[in-house]
Amino acid sequence: MTTPATTPHRSPADSPGLPRARGPLSGSVLAALAGGGTRLPETGAVRASDPYGDDLQLLLYVLYELHYRGFAGVDERLEWDPALLGVRAAAEDVFLDALRRDSGPGGNDVAEAVDALQLEPVGDDGHSVSHHLQREGELWQLREYAAVRSLYHLKEADPHLWVVPRLRGRAKAAMVAVEFDEFGAGRAEDIHAQLFADLMTDLGLDARYGRYLDAAPAQALATVNLMSLFGLHRRLRGALVGHFATVEITSPPGSRRLAEALRRVGAGVDAQRFYDEHVEADAVHEQVVRHEVIGGLLEDEPGLAADVVLGIEATGHLEDLLGDHLLAAWRDGHTALRTHPHP
Secondary structure (H helix, E strand, O other), X not given: OOOOOOOOOEEOOOOOOOOOOOOHHHHHHHHHHOOOOOOOOOHHHHHOOOOOOHHHHHHHHHHHHOOOOOOEOOEHHHHHOHHHHHHHHHHHHHHHHHHHHHOOOOOOOHHHHHHHHOOOOXXXXXXXXXXXXXXXXXXXXXXXXXXXXXXXXXXXXXXXXXXXXXXXXXHHHHXXXXXXXXXXXXXXXXXXXXXXXXXXXXXXXXXXXXXXXXXXXXXXXXXXXXXXXXXXXXXXXXXXXXXXXXXXXXXXXXXXXXXXXXXXXXXXXXXXXXXXXXXXXXXXXXHHHHHHHHHHHHHHOHXXXXXXXXXXXXXXXXXXXXXXXXXXXXXXXXXXXXXXXXX
8 A cells, every 4th residue: 555755635624534444454444544554455355355345345335435525534645545546446356256156147128127126106016115114114224314415415426426528518518417417407406416415404313424334234335336336337337327327227216205294204305305306307307318328328239228127126225125135134123223313
């Protein structure tokens, strides 16, 4: 690992603090970032780890976060440290191999994969968090759900921007149009990340960026790491588009249920607005993403069809893992968080 010879360029104080380690792999990386360790995990240990486990997922999350806001007091130059990038690459291989193995049948039929996203279940299939929260969710469960989702929603749409320079023509124009809405259409108060911060404040949560990282289970970290993995690698641009399509197409019905759940428990207007906004905006976005972003990408690069399908299937796989974790805990009457049972 590189040791800077000059005064470090520290991340600002309003960046989140480093989280607590969840095992030897993440512990070694966190010690290095804190300036108190130089021994990074061996490649063999990384390859032998659980691809969905707390230790590997926190390692990935922390190293990816160096490309977002970083951590308070951590040297910003470590974002491109060769040794840390080597550890990250080994962890990414483990994660990506597991996703390719576990997510679904794969293939090149993008139309079929997208059509499947639009088939809304007639009722709750027992795995849907939004159905549970709409029907019987309690306020504390909605607060936990918001805390878990804050790891992404407080940087909503940021990972997807990485794909823009890698697109062209129709796909690029349409992607930028959708992202423009995600970032408030030029109005800072309407940026979707800000709307989610307002939701958190309304629910009595701490809306500071990264505040609930220690509380979030590995399954939640994995859903965010997926976006960073696909976004940071040009070779996975098709998978990132597939992921983005999944989010936009499945958002309206889920957001409608969550808005109804918030109204049912008496949450305020600011809490409801985030999901109400997604019901309306994403209903338009899904058509743009399907016909222009995906259509334009595959018109330019038909060989990326299998990667688009991977992005769709991997997103569904990880969302199912997270949903099963949350519902199993809530149905037993206890917290789904690792710490701070009632954030």
